[in-house]
Amino acid sequence: MRISSIAWANLKRRKGKAAFLIIGISIGIATVVALLTLSRVIKEEIGTQLDQYGANIIVVPQSNSLSLDYGGISVSGVSLDASQLKNEDAKRILEIPYRNRISVVAPKILGVADVEGHQALLAGVDFASELKLKRWWQLAGHKPEEEQDLLVGYDAATQLSLIEPTTDGSSQAVPVTDTSITVYADGGPHHNNTEQRGFRIIRDRLQVAGQEHRVAGVIAPTGGSEDRMIFGSLAHFQSLLDKPDQLSMIEVSALCIGCPVEDIVKQISTQLPNAKVSALQQSVRARAETVDRLTRFAVAVSAVVLVIGALMIFTTMMGSVVERTKEIGVLRAIGLRKTQIIKELMIEVAAISTIGGLVGWAAGMLLSWLILPYFSQSGVRLELDPKIAFGAVFVALLIGALSTLYPAIRASRLDPAEAVRYV
């Protein structure tokens, strides 16, 4: 028989009170778990949506002078003597320690060329990563398939007479991310005409720097600099612009729920010492702010719930101490130390808190699972994270211990002579 035996015997004896405390703690912990889980899921969803808005890190060569502008970012020109980015550099970005946080690396070569008598800005890109990055693009036509296939910005296509307005204001443009319903300018699985939303492609051949190219698609107006650009495959445009293996810039998208963007920037800078790496602060700050608000809300509500739970435990344990004055007095009289009395009460509350924490975690996860569909449109998956279970038990133990500390100390200070004599 040990002190823990007395605690267990007491719990068994006061099953109703123990059950009441367990239910109370469970409700508190379930609320906290549900709130924090939903907050995390919503944060993830917001983060995913924000990440769809494009790159949040830009890598450009170190340079003293800048000559071109793309997406609000100035990039090195054709003839500058700055250190150049190479194809290899794009691959090296995926070797940084935080590489698992990076969702897209989109290298680019930029340059100016003659296009049927007009000076046009060319962008050689890796279409696979570029289309993944620019999820808001809507294409009329289809994704580039051949080496010499092009995507043309809306303004450039208009200037080059590649498209014409449609009478009913429709076009065949569809989001590039929706690959399963890719629509073709000249007919496809779901559409048999090209007359959709405002324009249609009327010519699919284009002379760029004296070479004939096929216009695979036209990008619907975005309001950005890409409206004035012509996109081709990276290797082909490097060759066309006579800049083999060179890159003008690399756009990087980091999946970024609370991720350390600044740390990723530092790691890329270390990996590419000749490059200038910068985070698009506006995007990062907007994400951080949204995430912070959600977190603050969840933490504030959780704190209130936990304080209420702590008060409930405190009141119950104080009542329990009063109820057990005689018993505690006897234990003191037969020679138990004050610390041993505190230990006995703490063991009781620890057992209750552990069970309450686990039950609360399970209930919280169940609650989250039930109400998640009402909060998330994208079907974010709910994960059974053991860390949350440990956290729930830890918080329950902490609340239980803090709220029992005073009643336990008070119990230990009971005068054994008085307790035994008068109760």
Next chain:
Amino acid sequence: MTFVTVKNVSKVYRPNGDDSAVHVLTDINVELQEGEFVSLMGPSGSGKTTLLTIIGAMNQPSTGQVLVDDIDVYGLSDERRADFRLEYLGFVFQQHHLMPYLNALENVMLPLVTKKESSKEKRIRALAALERVGLASKAVRLPNQLSGGEQGRLAIARALINEPPLLLADEPTGTLDTQTGSEIMEVFQQLNAQGQTIFMVTHNPENAALGHRIINIRDGRTCRENAAQVGRVFETIVGAAEPNLMELV
């Protein structure tokens, strides 16, 4: 050999400050020899239980000193005094104060909870203590499944489990009928015959007379000590002209 020495002990309660001091004990001097069975008698409110709890190391006197086995009990820290109680003292309370949710064996084992012995050793010791008071066959019964006398014997077994040099009893037969009370007193006598030092508070002159000495206390002062031979005790008490005891006689 003197085992317990109570020197000039006074106890004053001040429930409402200095103006309303209640003098419960005044200048008490008592000695207990090793192996002695001493009874403490006195009317209600005379300070018997207060003196018992002072000797029992759980009630700090206002003045004076208590030595047990030459240890200045109240010179010890609070926690050390708890250790002292565990090692030196066994208590038998008037209401027995058994834990209703523990069975007889577990109740007896209570003072062992802090001992670093295996559960098996503790059980063996507890069973031996129950055997001593004739309750070995009822080890797994809860207190409410025992008679009043059995509960009293169980309380004695709990007090004896640590083999304390001094057994303190506060009216151990106070709530029992005459027959059951006699059973309990027999146990005390047997223990004393085995060398156990006993200090017992009682209202019952017959029970008191079973000890070697009777200490009378009145209004917080010891007024008389008597050799414990029934005829002499009664004579002395009658001679002390204590009305309530005269009625009892």
